[in-house]
Amino acid sequence: xxxxxRDRFQTWIYLIIVTVTIAVFLLCLxxxxxxxxxxxxxxxxxxxxxxxxxxxxxxxxxxxxxxxxRVLCVALTGAxxxxxxxxxxxxxxxxxxxxxxxxxxxxxxxxxxIAIAFGVSFPSLPFAGTMVMAIIFAMVSLLLxxxxxxxxxxxxxxxxxxxxxxxxSMFASSIMTIVITFASDHIKxxxxxxxxxxxxxxxxxxxxxxxxxxxxxxxxxxxxxxxxAFAVSEENAGRIGVNIRRVKLTxxxxxxxxxxxxxxxxxxxxxxxxxxxxxxxxxTGPNHKKLLPVSMFSGAVFLMLADLIARTLLNPRELPIxxxxxxxxxxxxxxxxxxxxxxxRSNA
Amino acid sequence: MLEISSLIxxxxxxxxxxxxxxxxxxxxxxxxxxxxxxxxxxxxxxVSQAVPYLGSIRFKGREIKTMKAGERxxxxxxxxxxxxxxxxxxxxxxVRLGRYAYRSWAFSKEKxxxxxxxxxxxDATGMTYLRNxxxxxxxxxxxxxxxxxxxxxxxxxxxxxxxxxNHLDLVFQKQIxxxxxxxxxxxxxxxISVVHDLSLARAYGTHALxxxxxxxxxxxxAEEVFTAxxxxxxxxxxxxxxxQSLLKQWE
Numbered sequence: 001x002x003x004x005x006r007d008r009f010q011t012w013i014y015l016i017i018v019t020v021t022i023a024v025f026l027l028c029l030x031x032x033x034x035x036x037x038x039x040x041x042x043x044x045x046x047x048x049x050x051x052x053x054x055x056x057x058x059x060x061x062x063x064x065x066x067x068x069x070r071v072l073c074v075a076l077t078g079a080x081x082x083x084x085x086x087x088x089x090x091x092x093x094x095x096x097x098x099x100x101x102x103x104x105x106x107x108x109x110x111x112x113x114i115a116i117a118f119g120v121s122f123p124s125l126p127f128a129g130t131m132v133m134a135i136i137f138a139m140v141s142l143l144l145x146x147x148x149x150x151x152x153x154x155x156x157x158x159x160x161x162x163x164x165x166x167x168x169s170m171f172a173s174s175i176m177t178i179v180i181t182f183a184s185d186h187i188k189x190x191x192x193x194x195x196x197x198x199x200x201x202x203x204x205x206x207x208x209x210x211x212x213x214x215x216x217x218x219x220x221x222x223x224x225x226x227x228x229a230f231a232v233s234e235e236n237a238g239r240i241g242v243n244i245r246r247v248k249l250t251x252x253x254x255x256x257x258x259x260x261x262x263x264x265x266x267x268x269x270x271x272x273x274x275x276x277x278x279x280x281x282x283x284t285g286p287n288h289k290k291l292l293p294v295s296m297f298s299g300a301v302f303l304m305l306a307d308l309i310a311r312t313l314l315n316p317r318e319l320p321i322x323x324x325x326x327x328x329x330x331x332x333x334x335x336x337x338x339x340x341x342x343x344x345r346s347n348a
Numbered sequence: 349m350l351e352i353s354s355l356i357x358x359x360x361x362x363x364x365x366x367x368x369x370x371x372x373x374x375x376x377x378x379x380x381x382x383x384x385x386x387x388x389x390x391x392x393x394x395v396s397q398a399v400p401y402l403g404s405i406r407f408k409g410r411e412i413k414t415m416k417a418g419e420r421x422x423x424x425x426x427x428x429x430x431x432x433x434x435x436x437x438x439x440x441x442x443v444r445l446g447r448y449a450y451r452s453w454a455f456s457k458e459k460x461x462x463x464x465x466x467x468x469x470x471d472a473t474g475m476t477y478l479r480n481x482x483x484x485x486x487x488x489x490x491x492x493x494x495x496x497x498x499x500x501x502x503x504x505x506x507x508x509x510x511x512x513x514n515h516l517d518l519v520f521q522k523q524i525x526x527x528x529x530x531x532x533x534x535x536x537x538x539x540i541s542v543v544h545d546l547s548l549a550r551a552y553g554t555h556a557l558x559x560x561x562x563x564x565x566x567x568x569x570a571e572e573v574f575t576a577x578x579x580x581x582x583x584x585x586x587x588x589x590x591x592q593s594l595l596k597q598w599e
């Protein structure tokens with residue numbers, strides 16, 4: 001009886017979050033510097049897909065090459081960052097864990113800043129330099145952090161990982177400052193990028209994000225039980241038969257790929273990965289079987305709304321999306337943390 | 349069931365367990381006792397592969413080191429004295445994790461075996477009425493029963509208990525020891541338990557091992573081990589006299 005009611009509640013949550021995501025997606029397509037009615041959007045996209053000319057050429061020129069890829073990238077980035085945050089918070093049993101706490105975001109940012117400052121690029125794929133560097137640096141940061149953590153404490157305990165992650169973030173920020181000092185010509189683009197921006201996103205960006213998200217979400221959701229075990233406690237996970245080291249490495253590498261791809265396309269966007277899983281946990285509870293998928297949709301909604309504010313608040317000027325997520329996220333986070341403080345539960 | 353031979357565990361240069369050998373058979377409740385720092389918990393940690401060691405630990409003839417984590421969890425369950433939970437899981441969620449080692453693959457549906465094992469474990473520990481409650485709302489004793497239910501759901505043959513009732517009040521101590529006694533009645537099972545409370549060790553243990561400075565001081569049936577002279581040798585005090593004087597107050 002109780003479990004049937006819970007299943008029904010779960011189905012409702014999925015239905016609601018999917019509906020809200022689609023609605024917000026459409027809203028973000030409609031609103032902007034030029035407002036376009038929803039029916040025109042469907043027609044314009046239909047015409048573009050079928051290669052037909054459109055009656056409303058202004059709508060088509062705004063929606064197809066500019067707004068659609070941007071909103072898609074925003075939604076996918078939000079989903080990826082929230083998924084990464086939820087997985088990290090479960091794995092490290094720490095509500096403050098996130099790509100930024102682990103140091104992977106800072107590592108990825110450093111890679112991207114070096115690419116921008118020194119003009120690292122590949123001839124056929126102009127933006128690939130930033131992406132490849134961000135992913136490489138995210139992975140290298142991860143290896144460094146894990147290597148150091150392993151040397152200090154060979155069980156790879158969560159406290160050691162977070163401590164080294166924070167120290168590494170500070171180190172990466174210092175190196176970034178040095179790089180920026182030597183690349184004064186690029187200061188504007190680097191600063192704008194470090195605050196996060198998905199302006200000028202392309203369908204190729206969306207495709208890369210979608211592929212990364214698809215692969216990484218399957219890997220992470222298939223590790224829901226393991227993440228539940230870690231979220232209870234790492235010690236408990238070991239006792240019930242979880243291969244601690246393999247699962248930790250799989251989750252950490254998957255998360256760093258997600259963050260590396262997101263950072264390379266949208267810059268460093270704070271608070272999405274930290275705040276979204278918090279909000280979702282209040283509705284779904286901590287079970288990762290529900291938490292991970294719902295966090296993905298909620299992260300997409302959160303970032304699409306933040307991007308909408310960034311685009312429309314000071315129209316025609318645009319705010320960096322990271323500024324909006326930080327302002328909104330900081331307040332939401334304080335509120336949530338105040339409500340849910342209490343930390344861990346122990347029988348001691 | 350379990351054979352330990354020439355076990356050596358070192359923390360840095362210090363040998364915490366020094367050449368310890370013993371075996372545990374089916375049906376035994378094997379108590380490990382000794383003063384603080386004698387290495388009691390370290391023995392359990394070695395069996396559950398939580399610390400590196402030298403020597404051999406065999407379960408039913410197989411070296412435990414060679415078993416995969418999942419396989420080990422299907423044979424050996426561990427209940428610690430302190431259990432911490434990071435998030436507000438339901439009691440059922442925590443107990444369900446006990447079935448992790450029986451999963452065939454990541455997206456597989458839970459089998460009816462799992463459901464019945466979970467229901468039995470909740471029932472045996474008297475936690476059925478709390479199954480949907482958040483673990484954050486449980487008392488210390490209830491939380492320990494919740495983890496005992498998780499261990500029962502694992503359906504192990506060997507249960508390792510590290511001072512499972514150390515900080516619990518008398519009612520919960522009696523409950524937990526009573527539940528484990530019931531569990532042990534099924535043939536093919538055994539319990540190894542580290543205890544500080546010698547009265548509990550004497551009352552529930554069938555066999556015992558006294559450890560001093562990481563070495564075996566006495567081994568045998570509970571009656572043979574918990575003698576006045578053995579205890580005085582290990583604890584360097586008249587344990588028997590002290591226990592008797594405490595009891596006198598209740599006469």
